[in-house]
Amino acid sequence: MTAIQIKHVEKSYKSLKALGGVSLSIEEGEFFGLLGPNGAGKTTLISTIAGLIRPDAGSVAIHGHDVITDFRAARGKLGVVPQELVFDPFFTVRETLRLQSGYFGLKNNDKWIDQVMGELDLTNKADVNMRALSGGMKRRVLVAQALVHKPPVIVLDEPTAGVDVELRQTLWKFIARLNREGHTVVLTTHYLEEAQAMCQRVAMLKGGKVVALDTMSALIRRISGSQLIVHLAGGELPEGLRHLVSHDEHDGVPGKGGGNTYSLRVNDYSEVEPILARLREAGAVIDEMQLQQADLEDIFLQIMDKGTV
Amino acid sequence: MSFISVGFQTLLYKETLRFWKVATQTVAAPVLTAMLYLLIFGHVLEGRVNMLPGVSYTAFLIPGLVMMSVLQNAFANSSSSLIQSKITGNLVFILLPPLSHWEIIAAYVLASVVRGLAVGFGVFIVTVWFTELSFVAPLWIVVFAVLGAAILGTMGLIAGIWAEKFDQLAAFQNFLIMPATFLSGVFYSIKSLPPFWQAVSHFNPFFYMIDGFRHGFFGQSDISPWTSLAIVSVFFAVLAAIAINLLKRGYNLRH
Numbered sequence: 001m002t003a004i005q006i007k008h009v010e011k012s013y014k015s016l017k018a019l020g021g022v023s024l025s026i027e028e029g030e031f032f033g034l035l036g037p038n039g040a041g042k043t044t045l046i047s048t049i050a051g052l053i054r055p056d057a058g059s060v061a062i063h064g065h066d067v068i069t070d071f072r073a074a075r076g077k078l079g080v081v082p083q084e085l086v087f088d089p090f091f092t093v094r095e096t097l098r099l100q101s102g103y104f105g106l107k108n109n110d111k112w113i114d115q116v117m118g119e120l121d122l123t124n125k126a127d128v129n130m131r132a133l134s135g136g137m138k139r140r141v142l143v144a145q146a147l148v149h150k151p152p153v154i155v156l157d158e159p160t161a162g163v164d165v166e167l168r169q170t171l172w173k174f175i176a177r178l179n180r181e182g183h184t185v186v187l188t189t190h191y192l193e194e195a196q197a198m199c200q201r202v203a204m205l206k207g208g209k210v211v212a213l214d215t216m217s218a219l220i221r222r223i224s225g226s227q228l229i230v231h232l233a234g235g236e237l238p239e240g241l242r243h244l245v246s247h248d249e250h251d252g253v254p255g256k257g258g259g260n261t262y263s264l265r266v267n268d269y270s271e272v273e274p275i276l277a278r279l280r281e282a283g284a285v286i287d288e289m290q291l292q293q294a295d296l297e298d299i300f301l302q303i304m305d306k307g308t309v
Numbered sequence: 310m311s312f313i314s315v316g317f318q319t320l321l322y323k324e325t326l327r328f329w330k331v332a333t334q335t336v337a338a339p340v341l342t343a344m345l346y347l348l349i350f351g352h353v354l355e356g357r358v359n360m361l362p363g364v365s366y367t368a369f370l371i372p373g374l375v376m377m378s379v380l381q382n383a384f385a386n387s388s389s390s391l392i393q394s395k396i397t398g399n400l401v402f403i404l405l406p407p408l409s410h411w412e413i414i415a416a417y418v419l420a421s422v423v424r425g426l427a428v429g430f431g432v433f434i435v436t437v438w439f440t441e442l443s444f445v446a447p448l449w450i451v452v453f454a455v456l457g458a459a460i461l462g463t464m465g466l467i468a469g470i471w472a473e474k475f476d477q478l479a480a481f482q483n484f485l486i487m488p489a490t491f492l493s494g495v496f497y498s499i500k501s502l503p504p505f506w507q508a509v510s511h512f513n514p515f516f517y518m519i520d521g522f523r524h525g526f527f528g529q530s531d532i533s534p535w536t537s538l539a540i541v542s543v544f545f546a547v548l549a550a551i552a553i554n555l556l557k558r559g560y561n562l563r564h
Contacts (some may be wrong), residue, residue: 050405053564072407080405086398090327102319103406145402 001063003028003153003184004049009058011044011208018044019055020208026186026201028063028152031179033199033216034188035296037304040205042188043083046157049186050080062153076104079151081143083158083188087130093117093141094126097148104149116144119174121166136163143171153184160191172198196296204303212303219299227292228264228272235284237262241275266291317412320403324420328386335424339382340431343374347436350496360498361529367440371433372450372523373495378432379454380515383425383461384468384486387417391469392478395562404563410556414466414549421462422455429454442526449525449534456541457518461486463548470555470562489515494523499531514544 004026011019019041026032034042047053049060051067051074059066065073088096094113101109117123120140125133130141143159154175160168176198179185189195195202195216202219204212212219227246237245237260244264266272272291279286328335351367360369394400403413444450464486472478493515499507510516521537524530530537556562 051563052401052404054559072409075405075407078405080401082398082401084398086401088394088399088402089397090330091323095326099319099323100402100406102322103316103403103408105315105407107315 033195033202036205041208079146231288233287238282320416343432379425379429382428383421383458384465386421386424387465418462422458425458445528453522
């Protein structure tokens, strides 16, 4: 079943086109990453999904419920952690979570509230006023607020911006568990290593348009491949391998104690052994070798540089 | 069903708890202000003016002050809550859940009624000792107090939705609500005004709220309480329609 269906969504602010016809389909149970530089339209898209922004054209549906015409059903299935660190200064943590439960139609939700507070290390802050919390603690409460109604779709808009390592680990552990239990998770983040570690599929936005949409593994494979870096103590790189040499700082660079370092493009591990065999046949002596996999950051920069794939 | 939904109950509870947590500022302070009005105006004008036959000025003034406090505080509750939430950004906690437009408007307006009546009751309790008051038609007192508070609560909701900054809301309050309440017969009977200003007063809906409310105490008013009720009810219906329309359109809330 489709968790979030986004069809041809457009949104402009005066002359600025924030979203230029975005279409996406996120399946139930996916951990989906929405990436892009500042101003790419990520938050506008998330706000449209949450019903905080009304698109000029197109539609968004959560579990088949349109976010405008059937907004009550759609919002009931959605939990959103906003990017801004917002809080209501009148209430304690527990009051805040009870109120949020009530807005979603849940009375006597303390059992789950206690569990969520426990998972996010908020239990000892339950009766503390929101004003007295640190930024990191306020961020935890925002996450807890989004989860009070156990939404099948969880949207996290840069949930780890400006927070410490401990919260990141706590948060990802909890979110990963919810995802394993069947919750769909949509994440925007500028920490690409987080997206790479967590997301199964990724959409990259640039200038309000989707410029890449694929599974994480396919994206990494398709765009860049890996690099086999070899340092030859003796012998030359055979002619038959020269087409694999990538033009970066390693190519033919003299190494320590003589010899040259080459960086060769490989698509997967199975291509490594034939390369080594060719080197051995050519009498080359390898004294140092490293397989460097492309990461999401390489791909992100490549895509943002090219604009599309 | 939606009027007794958990969402509505929770938002009503939150809006009520919000002002109750700062009751010194939201309840005690306006009660003190009203008492100062009574002490000063009552002392200066008692025995010098006769607004209603057989009714002392202090007795005439008390219902006016009670109603003025009800109206101003009902307005303050919904408007200040909304503008604070908008400016601090925590309005998303109301906008993200599946609350209907009716649930939102009913909760904000009812919480305003609660605060308005709480302050009005407080003003009544501290001022009633200064003179002897009669209660000729208590039902009118309740009807106009509740309806007046609901109207001002709705106006506060509209102002809170419309305003994007605190000073816009302050302008709404200072240039519209405050003059309309002061010029509605809180301190005088419009019969004591020149004919032109009497006619102008009839275009002020606040006049009908206070006149009808005062009728409940003395059985006397500038115009029939039934006429006041009809005018005030129509006014409320128009404001409620505007508020619901703004909420449905997401005006200044959902961009």
